[in-house]
Amino acid sequence: MNDKAQLHTLEGLGAAVLMTLTILTITQSTMIVTPQNELAIDVHLEQISSDALTVLDRNPVDSDQYNLTECIASWDMTEASYPDNMTGNLDELDAGLQYLLPDTLYNVDLAYIENGDLKVDNAIIRGPAGKNSVVTRHFVTLTNETVSEMGGSWNLGETELRVVEVRLTAWEV
Amino acid sequence: MMDDKGQIAVDFLLGISLFLIALTFTVQFIPGMFMSGSAGESSLDYTAYRTATVLVEDTGWWGNSTSSGTDWEEHPGNVMRIGLAVDDDLSSKLTNSPNIISRKKTLQMMNVDKTTFIEMLGLYNNVDDTLFAYGYNISFTQDGNVLMLNNTSIIRGQIVPEYKETTKITRIVLMEKGTIASFTGDDLTSELVNTATINITGPFVENITIQICDLNFTGLSPMFLNASLDGTTLIQPSNYTVCKIDGWEKSSFNGSLSSPTDVLSFNFDKELFSSSSEYRLDLEFRNVTLPTPGPPFIDYNDWNSTHYEPAYLVVEVWE
């Protein structure tokens, strides 16, 4: 009888155990981390940043937080620059977005029509937009009344109304 | 067979062929493995997405043979769809206020029986006409804690299993939470020096909030001292809580007022105003003037409006 194989069997058993353990570790770790697929992450990000704008927009006027219209009306028209003046004097809006969108970086652009031409101003710059950034838009309408109430410098006529598109570019850090 | 050296060739042959087979597989499949790290159930992602969307952006609907409307919380027996958005027009299925969540609907959602709930929100898989309910956990959270409405924790479903793959969707909403009245220092009426008096008529379904800003300071280190109801001093935090509000952030308040622009937010337990009579609330300060004399005192019920607070809806679904 050749019994030399016994040692090999044990070795083999060891190897098999090691292999099984490796496979188990790999599969278990993917279970715990639950990596979502990239597109689903985009969907979620778009959803939540659009929620943030909606919540800001729909916030009742008499609540203690300024709503989106009030925030935009208070703007002094100085564009933000990176990295010295990231919030471009839109601190209220920035604080709101930061509260509602933790762990997210964002830029805010304001687009509006002035004398028939489109103007796009950078209002908040938190950095260069990442690869998987999503853009959501909301509109506010400013009048002379809202602007002067909030102390902004939009310079609107008494009977003028200006639609401003608030463009939020958000990405995960 | 006397020559043992031939065996090496056979071993080698077997070894190399198996190695080649393994290599072929590796070359074929390894690139695919690194394309995406997930091996999950994609359909669950969208079950969670749809559930959250319907809850946040839809008003819900009820109907029987004669009438229908969006106020399903009043007709729990005929509910056809569960949605939590507030609505001002009961007959239109649309809402003008997505992301604003009705308190009543949320409370009614807690009472919907389990089978109806799963069916209404589509939280099941239908395989050959047999329904397999997904595991789910739906909750509203605020500052990391589960939201309480009418002493009920707003959370439905099972505990999220630790060792299972789940998909999670978070939505930001404004939750209707009782009532709020905001006063400035000049609005507040006072009979005693340094003491603001507010009349409040009960009862309330939720805790009430009083917000005060722009107080007029007269001396050094102005302070809020205490609150009393019909002469009885109230105790923190069982009767009421106070915090300072800065935009969207709440910070703790130790009593000393630092700047006139501070916004104070008082939250009173609804149990204090349990009967439907008028209560007198005194807020005692130090070194604060309240220019408007009383009586008559300012009335909370004339000033209040619905209180909305940001909250998160978290929907988690698993097999």
Next chain:
Amino acid sequence: MKRFFADEKGVSLLFEYILFSLICIGFFMIVSVNSDEIFMHTPNEVVMENEMSDIGNMMSTMITDMYLILPANGRIDTEYNLPPKVGTETYIINADIAYTDQIIELVSSDSGKKIRVTIGGIATTMPINGTASSSSTNHMISYDSRR
């Protein structure tokens, strides 16, 4: 018996070679006969199941999203693309049973594989019907309040 095991003179080197070749040939024959099943059919099944549930979810998500913005007086329609084949088969999307069962069904043409996706309570309040075949080119979901 001991002699039997100790005896190393079994077959000649040539015969051993022939035997070994036979074993190898046998192995590869089995592999090649089953390869279609192992390497094509099973992955195809998985791919079909995934892709069909993906497409079902697309329909369901789109209908849900669309439902939430329906105009009170007016119409809305949206075009969408369907992959012509899942795995190796064409398929049909059936929404006709949505009203009673709250589901959208996808049926593949050859194997008759069925995948069902729920549409969360919307179908009870809005009649949803229609079928779409992956082999046709234009697909559209539309709603008209006046119909």
Next chain:
Amino acid sequence: MGSLRKDTKGQWIALSGLVISLILIGLAVLANQAILAGYHSSNAALEFPKENIRELNLHTHDNARMIRSMSFYINSTTNETVPDAFDQLFDNYSIQMKKLYAVHGEVVDVSMVSINSTTGKYTMDDIDMVLVNITYDDGITHYVAEPELIEVNK
């Protein structure tokens, strides 16, 4: 052949090779799932312009209310009638919306149909509803609300 049986060294190489190939098959199946997971459904959720259409609609609602109060203001300071002022302001709003949406390749049109006035006097309490046509088209999704009834006295 006895030599083959006697030599046991190859067995584990053979077995581990088999095990590895089986594992790889399993992983391949899983990886296949992952690559294809949720492309179409994500696209539906990302591409369908739900928020854009809703925003167009809701913002028009908000604006109709704002324009109503503004046209009363204009009426009180100039001799322009309320419906005229309303028309003008609404046109102005419509042009701005058109341009802002056009930037994103979307064609929208918001136009006023009529102001509902029961007595025909266009007083503050009288104007309760405005009828507006709203259309949206991004080449894939077409949305038409004609007319959208906007209650402006809320």
